[in-house]
Amino acid sequence: MVETFDIGPLATQIGVIQYSSRVRQEFSMNSFQSRDALSNAIDDIRYLRGGTLTGRAIRYVSRYGFARSDGARPGVAKVLIVVTDGISYDNVAQPAYQARRKGIFVYAIGVSGYDLAQLEQIASNNRTLAVVDNFNLLDSLRNSLLTGVCDATPPVFVCVTLNIQFSIRLRNPTSSEFSSITNGLKAELSQLFTSIVGFQGISIAGYQPAAGNQVKASIAVFVAEFAASNATQIFIAAVSTGSLGSISVNASSAIVVNQETNSTVVSLVVQDSCSADLLNPESATYIALVARVESAVRAYHEHCEKCACHVTSIVLAFGHLLTCRLNILGNIG
Structure with missing residues (x-):
């Protein structure tokens, strides 16, 4: 090849x-x-x-x-x-x-x-x-x-708030809750984009708590560059109706983020003692800390409601403290 x-x-x-x-x-x-x-x-x-x-x-x-x-x-x-x-x-x-x-x-x-x-x-x-x-x-x-x-082209990231309650289990891709929401969302979005020439597929980039403890979904849309604008317009229009097929969404929650031009990587030291569980990305302790850090970052910065914020790694820093590395998609000012 x-x-x-x-x-x-x-x-x-x-x-x-x-x-x-x-x-x-x-x-x-x-x-x-x-x-x-x-x-x-x-x-x-x-x-x-x-x-x-x-x-x-x-x-x-x-x-x-x-x-x-x-x-x-x-x-x-x-x-x-x-x-x-x-x-x-x-x-x-x-x-x-x-x-x-x-x-x-x-x-x-x-x-x-x-x-x-x-x-x-x-x-x-x-x-x-x-x-x-x-x-x-x-x-x-x-x-x-x-x-x-x-x-293949770099994905266009889009976000939408689902009218369902957030659960920590949505941090675990092997959980039934994650699978159920992901499968439904992928099916509805694939149907939405299926008529677009140049559409290659979608994948779920993550779920986060939004206002009212609802679910903010970040989605990577893989689409040819010439069709990216059309895909985002179709997405925004669909969200504005209050539903993506059978899934109820916040009608004003559509966000479009270009990863390559609006990506900020930051590191911060967390005042938590290190444990073996925090070095295991599959552990409940790790997942809970990630959720707490991401929520704190969004609460601290007023613009983060228009961003997708993800912890990409947690590593041991000086002493027994931890460094969290975050990738923030969107303009944080």
């Missing part, structure tokens, strides 16, 4: 990370400036034996694979293709959710011994999920992958 791309710092850049029960970065996106050099590097990759920890690999790629130092560029789509031939022994839903919150378009490809439920949790939407019976059949996916990757 590599031979079909123009490789270079101003063209397509490809990085490879191999994983089993551990993660090994073979090379970053900006390691090679020519197609031949990239192809030779791929041919030299040695098979990594071990178990299958797909969640760990996705978390690694999301955190390090798309860094600007590795070749990521503003205004250029970030596409992750996960190829797995086994069942992951760790949680894949949370890492994939975090990747989508960062605007990464995720493909999930299962080979032979895959777990379909896990692939569905990994993929951005049903258009980015594919399965084959063996590795020899991967070539059959070439055309669809090429079309999807070449057409």
Whole structure:
């Protein structure tokens, strides 16, 4: 598939990370400036034996694979293709959710011994999920992958307030509440955008408490650049009616945010003591702290009702305190 791309710092850049029960970065996106050099590097990759920890690999790629130092560029789509031939022994839903919150378009490809439920949790939407019976059949996916990757653009982020009560369980992508609301929202929005030429899919970037403890949904809309304006106008018009299909929404709550031009990354020290649970993104303690920090940031800054604020990581700072890294989509002044 590599031979079909123009490789270079101003063209397509490809990085490879191999994983089993551990993660090994073979090379970053900006390691090679020519197609031949990239192809030779791929041919030299040695098979990594071990178990299958797909969640760990996705978390690694999301955190390090798309860094600007590795070749990521503003205004250029970030596409992750996960190829797995086994069942992951760790949680894949949370890492994939975090990747989508960062605007990464995720493909999930299962080979032979895959777990379909896990692939569905990994993929951005049903258009980015594919399965084959063996590795020899991967070539059959070439055309669809090429079309999807070449057409990929940075997402347009939109927000809307749902007329339902917020629950902390909406922070957990494996919960029934998260799945129910997400599936309904994706179905209604896909139906809304289905007639738009250039529409590629949507993924849910997160849920937050809004005024009155309602649910503020942040959604990544993947659409061709020429159709982005049309998609946002259709979204705003639909929200203004007070419903997205069968879902009741606040009619004045539509927000459109361009991630690449209105993104602010901030870090703050939290006066909480560190515990093992706070270093585990799947723990209830971690989820509760994230919700508290995001709510406090929005309450402190009067403009944050027009933003989407997400904690992207919590790490140990000096002493036993914690540093929260936040990504705020929107103009915070």
